[in-house]
Amino acid sequence: KQEVTQIPAALSVPEGENLVLNCSFTDSAIYNLQWFRQDPGKGLTSLLLIQSSQREQTSGRLNASLDKSSGRSTLYIAASQPGDSATYLCAVRGTDKLIFGTGTRLQVFP
């Protein structure tokens, strides 16, 4: 059974810092991995999607890497801003299901 874990569970940093959020999964047989952002009480916003054959994806200040063999992905946020405050979820896609991680609650203060 696929299990997805995210570390840290919560993070509070001053703005301007570069951040690394970690995601690990137990079954390396995945089709893709996706990073989402969720604001309080809201739905999900897809940030980056990495196919199993890819190593990384970049969008603006965000960079996500994937090491499928070791079951790890990282989300790098450069020059963090208060607007980045949210919960970040990673999710791995197996044969037919998207399994979500436990989430990292990020707070960036001015």
Next chain:
Amino acid sequence: GAVVSQHPSRVICKSGTSVKIECRSLDFQATTMFWYRQFPKQSLMLMATSNEGSKATYEQGVEKDKFLINHASLTLSTLTVTSAHPEDSSFYICSARVLPQTGSSSDIQYFGAGTRLSVL
């Protein structure tokens, strides 16, 4: 990108009533839709997978008689919480899967904005 519309966004009901949540794919056909549940400060837990025209597949521990799922068309799936009780209060999110485009190695899921259910 593809849009998934979920309605209502918020519902408050009395214990014992049934609540229906709709999930629509607005600009694409979704052969498969998923329903997730999220408790406060927790991650999303998959409840069931529904394929158009067939019965939904429920995850272990999810009561199929409590959470009725209908996927009658390629653009609409509904989740009905029957005889809701306070412990059913949660955030419910639907998702629709888009089949892969030519050259893409896998499909993509798009998510609705969620429905917050509060049962008094």
